[in-house]
Amino acid sequence: MDQGTRDEMLGRLAEAVRSITVAHPTRVAIDGPPAAGKTTLADELAVVLREQGRDVIRATIDDFLFPRAQRYPRGEYSAEGCYYDAHNYDALNRVLLDPLGPRGDRRFQPAVYDRTTDSPLSPPVTTAPADAVLVFDGVFLMRPELIDRWDLRIFVSTALEMTVDRAVIREHRVSSRADVERRWRERYIPSQRLYLATVRPTQHANIIVHNDEPQQPAWETHTH
Secondary structure, three states: OEEOOHHHHHHHHHHHHHOOOOOOOEEEEEEOOOOOOHHHHHHHHHHHHHHOOOOEEEEEHHHHEOOHHHHOOOOOOOHHHHHHOOEOHHHHHHHHHOOOOOOOOOEEOOOOEEOOOOEEOOOOOEEOOOOOEEEEEOOOOOOOOOHHHOOEEEEEEOOHHHHHHHHHHHOOOOOOHHHHHHHHHHHHHHHHHHHHHHHOHHHHOOEEEEOOOOOOOEEEEOOO
């Protein structure tokens, strides 16, 4: 395991992206629990890659949710519902991951859903350069529906209890502490435990970033 500054860790991730040689865009998954720091890490990595001259596509699992009316059949606080019912993996593969893959035409859409309006999205189809990088963040990215779509798999690890405190800070303007804690303790954390137990995502990850201390992260590289 290595430990260093934030910039050193980002440099290591960018080096891992550069080391991938494929004839299609490089598809990078940044997986991990809610409030682990995935989106921040993905945004930072995208900046580094762009500074190095790469064309970066930034996308997130939040733009591939099912509409609210479809994603709570087991109840708003169901952990099983969070894991099984929330995300539209068929659409994610069809409009983004497969077009950017080895048999794709590189014509993609980065989203199918607008969370703020709870309505479908259909952004213009764009053609990616062959050497582009997709930096995609979200939960459950190494489940069976997606695992073989990634060219680099990064897992952002942090103590699940710590994610509750981060979420309370992050969402204080829109949700009460009690509401955030209930959602995390009844839905999000148990769904992550289900994922960790059934999929074992850290065993599939190429790089695990330990993000309890974001400015002094540790990371480990696995070969598969």
